[in-house]
Amino acid sequence: xxxxxxxxxxFTQYLNENSEVVQPLPExxxxxxxxxxxxxxxxxTRVFDKKAIALQRTGxxxxxxxxxxxxxxxxxxxxxxxxxxxLAPYYREYGAQFIRGVSMKEILLYWGGDERGMDYQGPRRDxxxxxxxxxxxxxxxxxxxxxxxxxxxxxxxxxFGDGAxxxxxxxxxxxAAGVWDLPMVFVVNNNQWAISVRRDNQTRCQTxxxxxxxxxxxxxxxxxxxxxxxxxVMEKAMERARTGKGATVIEAISYRLCDHTTADDASRYRxxxxxxxxxxxxxxxxxxxxxxxxxxxxxxxxxxxxxSCSQKVxxxxxxxxxxxxxxxxxxxxxMFETIPHDLAQQREYFLNRGK
Amino acid sequence: MAEVALVEAVNMAxxxxxxxxxxxxxxxEDVGANGGVFRATDKLQARFGEQRVxxxxxxESLIAGMSVGMAAEGLRPVFEMQFLGFxxxxxxxxxxxxxxxxxxxxxxxxxxxxxxxxxxxxxxxxEHHSESTEALFAHMPGLRVVIPSSPARAYGxxxxxxxxxxxxxxxxxxxxxxxxxxxxxxxxxxxxxxxxFTLREGTDITIVTWGACVHExxxxxxxxxxxxxxxxxxxxxxxxxxxxxxxxxxxxxTGRCVIVHEAARTGGxxxxxxxxxxxxxxxxLLAPVQRVTGYDTVMPLYRTEQSYMIDKKRIIETVxxxxxxx
Numbered sequence: 111x112x113x114x115x116x117x118x119x120x121f122t123q124y125l126n127e128n129s130e131v132v133q134p135l136p137e138x139x140x141x142x143x144x145x146x147x148x149x150x151x152x153x154x155t156r157v158f159d160k161k162a163i164a165l166q167r168t169g170x171x172x173x174x175x176x177x178x179x180x181x182x183x184x185x186x187x188x189x190x191x192x193x194x195x196x197l198a199p200y201y202r203e204y205g206a207q208f209i210r211g212v213s214m215k216e217i218l219l220y221w222g223g224d225e226r227g228m229d230y231q232g233p234r235r236d237x238x239x240x241x242x243x244x245x246x247x248x249x250x251x252x253x254x255x256x257x258x259x260x261x262x263x264x265x266x267x268x269x270f271g272d273g274a275x276x277x278x279x280x281x282x283x284x285x286a287a288g289v290w291d292l293p294m295v296f297v298v299n300n301n302q303w304a305i306s307v308r309r310d311n312q313t314r315c316q317t318x319x320x321x322x323x324x325x326x327x328x329x330x331x332x333x334x335x336x337x338x339x340x341x342x343v344m345e346k347a348m349e350r351a352r353t354g355k356g357a358t359v360i361e362a363i364s365y366r367l368c369d370h371t372t373a374d375d376a377s378r379y380r381x382x383x384x385x386x387x388x389x390x391x392x393x394x395x396x397x398x399x400x401x402x403x404x405x406x407x408x409x410x411x412x413x414x415x416x417x418s419c420s421q422k423v424x425x426x427x428x429x430x431x432x433x434x435x436x437x438x439x440x441x442x443x444x445m446f447e448t449i450p451h452d453l454a455q456q457r458e459y460f461l462n463r464g465k
Numbered sequence: 466m467a468e469v470a471l472v473e474a475v476n477m478a479x480x481x482x483x484x485x486x487x488x489x490x491x492x493x494e495d496v497g498a499n500g501g502v503f504r505a506t507d508k509l510q511a512r513f514g515e516q517r518v519x520x521x522x523x524x525e526s527l528i529a530g531m532s533v534g535m536a537a538e539g540l541r542p543v544f545e546m547q548f549l550g551f552x553x554x555x556x557x558x559x560x561x562x563x564x565x566x567x568x569x570x571x572x573x574x575x576x577x578x579x580x581x582x583x584x585x586x587x588x589x590x591x592e593h594h595s596e597s598t599e600a601l602f603a604h605m606p607g608l609r610v611v612i613p614s615s616p617a618r619a620y621g622x623x624x625x626x627x628x629x630x631x632x633x634x635x636x637x638x639x640x641x642x643x644x645x646x647x648x649x650x651x652x653x654x655x656x657x658x659x660x661x662f663t664l665r666e667g668t669d670i671t672i673v674t675w676g677a678c679v680h681e682x683x684x685x686x687x688x689x690x691x692x693x694x695x696x697x698x699x700x701x702x703x704x705x706x707x708x709x710x711x712x713x714x715x716x717x718x719t720g721r722c723v724i725v726h727e728a729a730r731t732g733g734x735x736x737x738x739x740x741x742x743x744x745x746x747x748x749x750l751l752a753p754v755q756r757v758t759g760y761d762t763v764m765p766l767y768r769t770e771q772s773y774m775i776d777k778k779r780i781i782e783t784v785x786x787x788x789x790x791x
Contacts, residue, residue, distance in 0.1 A: 196538075198534075225568065225569060225570075225571055226571055228569045228570045228571070228573070229570050229571040229572070229573045230570075230573065234573060235537070235538070235574075237534075237537065237574070238569050238570055238574075240562075241561075242557060242561045242562075245526075245530060245557060245558065245561055245562060247530070248526065248527045248529070248530020248531045248533065248534060248558065249530055249531070249533050249534035249537065249562065250534060251527065251530070251531040251534060252530065252531035252532060252533060252534020252535035252536070252537070252538070252540075252542070253534040253535070253537060253538045254534075255531060255534070255535060256534070256535050256538035256539065256540050257538070259490075259516055259517075259540075266534075278524075278526055278554070279526055279527070279530060279557075282522070282524040282526055282527035282530075283527065283530075285522055285524070285527075286521070286522055286524070286527055286531065289522055440571075444567050444568040444571050444572050445567070445568055445606060445607050446567070446607070446630075446631045447567075447575070447630040447631060448630075450609075450659055450705075450706035451659060451706060451708075451710075452705075452706040452707060452709070453706070
């Protein structure tokens with residue numbers, strides 16, 4: 111018997127759960143301003159998240175999926191990406207979307223039942239949030255194919271959850287990225303839970319990152335709650351994509367500290383102990399402690415940040431609440447560029463019905 | 466002017482579209498060097514290159530989904546499902562994304578793609594290669610559904626489908642891929658995507674059909690004419706949006722209507738046409754609308770598929786029964 115191939119999966123962590131530096135920091139971490147900016151973005155995402163849940167609980171927002179505890183992944187991805195790149199997100203990656211210019215008001219409009227929440231005024235070419243699990247993967251493949259065909263210096267980045275990696279669209283997408291050497295980064299937010307199904311029951315793979323090996327592309331694991339590591343790994347993956355060295359699957363290890371959505375009650379299927387343990391590893395506190403350790407942050411800065419985040423969120427919430435609903439006949443108006451005669455008849459019927 | 470079969474007219478239209486718009490991309494399984502299993506994309510890769518005529522991995526959901534991504538980035542993907550029977554894993558992408566990207570984003574992103582697929586029975590194909598499921602797509606808001614039944618209409622309708630700014634499902638009746646040849650001028654002229662074609666004028670009865678059944682229907686109309694019944698034959702061609710005006714005007718004239726389609730009966734497109742005739746044309750009717758359709762069965766394998774298929778005799782008999790109704 112001959113061994114024809116060997117593989118290994120690397121795991122990267124710089125800051126452990128106590129914010130101790132476990133290996134020499136990468137060069138990117140020497141830019142304290144970037145770390146501070148990312149910290150601010152993480153806190154803003156968390157303040158927004160808390161407010162969104164409160165809005166849902168008081169009947170002012172529909173079902174909402176929280177991103178609590180997974181902010182570092184999203185913020186690092188959004189920070190490393192360039193404006194001209196394309197993001198194909200599922201729900202729960204607001205941190206990246208905010209950095210790319212999607213407004214909090216738009217996210218609230220979307221979960222508040224208004225399609226205009228997908229008409230992003232900032233990143234016009236980013237895909238809207240994809241609800242059918244993993245179905246956004248092929249979209250990113252198509253966008254990346256277009257970029258490569260036109261020889262553009264752009265990258266398509268696509269988010270998945272751990273559950274999504276069981277689906278065909280995930281495998282079909284990473285496989286295609288390998289076949290055509292596409293400029294892509296696949297970011298898997300492994301938050302350990304796909305609604306009520308734990309990671310171990312999702313797949314017997316030791317790591318999700320190793321699924322990349324089957325597709326012939328680079329795959330690695332990173333502590334997704336350590337934004338220093340997350341930024342470093344994402345930066346290298348984007349560089350790989352930009353320089354024609356192929357696509358990457360990043361498995362970012364995190365934990366869903368929240369329910370799946372506001373319609374879910376996670377206490378039905380997981381123990382409080384597990385959640386309590388996970389809280390000790392959460393990313394916001396970890397980065398704050400590091401910034402304090404390097405004298406880049408203090409209580410005054412924290413207080414000012416929380417106040418400014420609250421103000422920003424409140425402004426956006428007010429803008430959302432003050433936005434009147436669309437005229438109902440707009441349901442007909444964006445189906446086609448030119449409305450076909452049969453649909454035009456239905457639109458007319460709809461308009462006349464009330465008279 | 467060249468005399469071409471339907472599948473060759475498809476090839477002509479694809480070549481024309483690739484020639485006139487650099488954003489047009491063909492993709493699918495075996496569409497490259499092999500030219501497609503029915504040769505619809507024959508020689509196009511050699512002419513337009515591997516980047517614009519690309520063989521994909523064997524993954525239908527990927528093909529449809531990446532076409533959505535390409536379209537969102539401004540390309541005009543025309544993707545082939547090798548047989549319509551393999552489209553089902555791509556339906557998620559069609560209904561969840563292609564058909565609604567424009568609506569979801571309030572027009573920020575659009576999805577000008579074409580799904581091409583050979584469909585229908587009668588060629589002794591293996592299991593899963595013979596179904597007619599156009600009604601599935603007609604039921605999905607946001608899609609146009611087109612079925613050509615002649616080389617000239619294949620050419621003109623496919624060009625229109627590719628140039629259309631929204632997603633189009635273009636189903637090719639493979640039984641008549643090479644049945645007849647017709648002079649088709651490669652003039653780049655598209656046909657409208659919302660208009661029926663009246664193939665034969667008549668005064669006694671309207672027969673509404675599409676796809677491969679057009680041929681048996683035209684033969685039936687000829688035989689009926691020899692027996693004193695003047696049948697008007699309408700090729701629907703654009704299944705969605707339906708051109709009910711042409712059908713209603715015809716039925717107003719004839720007072721009788723038979724709908725012929727190969728697809729299963731319940732919930733078929735014929736049911737929609739009959740419903741609209743009941744809604745808008747009841748007072749024109751001298752007899753109940755009748756349907757000649759496939760059965761609500763699994764498509765039989767080929768030793769018995771002819772029993773499922775619609776022949777001239779069934780059409781003639783149904784027309785005669787409708788004529789005899791008083």
